[in-house]
Amino acid sequence: MASIKLERPLPPTPPLSDDEQSPRLFCHLPDVLSKLSNPQLRYERKMGDTELSYFLPSRQSGVNDMYLHLGFRAAEQFVRRSRVATVWAILRLRHPLLAATVEMHDYDDVRFVYSAPTNVDDALADANSNLEYRDHSKDVLIDSYLNGPRTLSNSRLSYLIVSSPSSHSIPTPPLTPTSAEELATDLQPAVERPEDKQHDILICAMHFLGDGMALHAFANDFFGLLGSEKSDSELKLQLVDEWEMRWGSPAHDTSILPRSLEENMPVKWTRIRRAAARVDFLMSQEELVGGQVFPRRKHPERHTVVPTVSFPTDRTKAMLKKCKSNGVSISAALFAVCNVAWARMGGGRKELPIMMYSALNLRPYFTVKQPSPWDSYWFLAIGYFNVILPNFLPQDGDKVEAIFWHRARQAKEQSTVAAKHPLVVSRTHEMARERGKRARRWGKEDDEKEKGTWTPPCPPSTSSPPLEPVLPARAESSSTALLGLSLLGNLDGIYKHANFPSIRMHTLTTGSRQRHGAMLLFGYTFAGKLWVSLGYDENGFAGDVVDSFWAELIGCMEEFLG
Known part of the structure; x- marks a missing residue:
């Protein structure tokens, strides 16, 4: 639960943008005194295990820092700094974690801290200090975020970058991935206006938010809000x-601060229920x-790239229709695409299966509502x-397509079982405890190694006999995943294009800063x-294996989805 305190903080120094070459040396004394005379409300709460598992690994290089790029065309009046800053300020008021900071007291005591704005000017100043304008292309924006110096920090959990390139020609919109049963019907017509220009926006946020x-x-x-009919004054x-x-x-x-994942889906634990949940979790992990x-x-430097392909609207409709006729969604079909692409490459022992992981939306399981x-x-x-x-694949090439759709249906079935499992809540809690425990241990080890104080842990004592195993004995096997899939579904069901007809979106790219040797398909x-x-x-990968896999993957989509 959040706690409330009163404090009298000094006004924060706005972060430097790329254009600022030197720090501010002077400030208005009346402004400082005005802030000091108004006590500021401070709210804080401890992170839960899941949030900690994202925060602790991110501290050094920003692993998992998210970004969302959107390319769009609109008149310049919609992207003026005053208008964008006002909209950004409104949303930072609605979502206080975006404007919060992080204080780390210990590995199991990391806190969100939110200092409420004392007036509207403070809210607007906070938005402006976390807003930057650039003159870069989409590719430069994304590359600098993924591979350059870290944009976010403990004092800056979210950031907004707007770019209106004027020095380069307007690029052809890249193809975007979509996974959904049907396309939304409220897509705006592609009406080009003479005053419309190309703009790019990058929304940056910590993953633990x-x-x-x-x-x-x-x-x-x-x-x-940005594309509404409201004037700047009305906003x-x-x-x-x-x-x-x-x-x-x-x-x-x-x-006022949103609860952690674990608090949003509470469980009334008893000793028996805790023990049963632990055994179920361990057995479920043994199945992987x-x-x-x-x-x-091994390579000393990480460099993330994001090759992207999209399919025209008519082909997309045909692909979705074919998936539906085979009883699956495009999401399930993408698991089968990766499966067949890897099997065709012959990249591993045929008797060992391919495991892929994906995210499960837990919002339907939340039982606590925020007022x-x-x-x-x-x-x-x-x-x-x-x-x-x-x-493995059949030697008869004519049977490969039937196998493809069979495996897509297997992927659908496994996804459904995971989402509807009766113990999904207790398994989530156990996984959160496991991830939090690992993150604290590894975070402490990383810090000690950086300081040069780390020593290997002592081997376990052999004075007492080993405990009898709780789980059935089974042969040793690998639980390594080939790659992760982030299947976002039909985003046209989220973006209500008809609500901002003056803005025409055409490109979306998303992802996060990665660790060495990471891979994620969207x-x-x-x-x-x-x-x-x-x-x-x-x-992070040997030879041209990823290029070959990517080519096979696109080839499988062309072959099986049409």
Whole structure:
């Protein structure tokens, strides 16, 4: 539960943008005194295990820091700094974690800290200090975020970058991944206006703040305000109303910060239930068998690339129709695409299966509701599940297509079982405890190694006899996953394009800063097109194995999906 304190902080120094070459040396004394004379409300809460498992590994190089790029065409009046900053300020009021900071007291005591804005000017200043304008192309924006110096930090959990390139020609919109049963019917017509120009926006946020669904819901709200018919003055009046609703009254709810994942799906634990949950979790982990892995190599530098392919609207509709006729979604078909592509490469022992992992949306399992107006959707709500498929194909080439659709249906069945399992809540809690425990241990070890104080742990004592195993004996097997799939579904069901007709979106790319040797496939539908993209560390894999896999993957989509 959040706690509330009173403090009198000094005004924060706005972060330097790329354009600022020197720090500010002077400030207005009246402004400082004004801030000091107004006590600022401070709210804080400890991170849960799942949030910790994302925070601790991110500290050094920003592993898992999320980004969402959206390319669009609109008149310049919609991307003026004053308008964008006002919209950004409104949404930072609605979602306080975006404007929070992090304080680490110990490995099991890391806290979100939110200092409420004392007035509307403070809210607007905070938004402006976390907003940057550039003159870069989409590819430069994404590459600098993924491979350059870290953009985010403990004092900057979210950031917004707007780019309106003027020095390069407007690129042809890249193909975007889409995974959905049907396309939304409210897509706006592609009406080109002479005053419309190309713009790019990059929304940056720490992964421990929320997941991909929070990121896309936020982007839809952002463009709904930015592209609305309201004038700049009307949006500023809305900002005043939003601040008054939350902070105009002297009484404040102490639960303004969204709860952790574990608090949102509480369990009434008893000793027996805890023991049963632990045994079930361990047995479920024993079922994970996967012997396929991309050959890796050690390299001192990580460099993430994101090759992306999209399919035209008419082909996308045909692909979705073919999936539906075979009883699967495009998401299930993408598991089969990866499976067949890897099997055709002959990249591993045929008797060992292929395991792939994906995210599970846990929002339907939440039982705790946040009171209005603090009902933010910025919180973590993801678990994980695995799909395991064979690593061989029939020698008769005419039967491969039938096998492909059979494995797509197997992927669908395994995904459904994971989502509807009666013990999904207890398994989520056990996984959170396991991930949090590992993150604390590894985080402490990393810090000690950096300081030069780390010593290997002592071997376990052999004075007492080993405990009898609880689980049935089984042969040793690998639980290595080939890759992860982030299947976002039909994003045109999230983006209500008709609500911002003056803005025409055409490109969406998403991902996060990765660790060495990481790989994640994205699949989704957006702007009527099916998109697939592969984010991976090109320095972390041997030879041209990833290029070969990517070519096989696209070939399988062409062959089986049409």
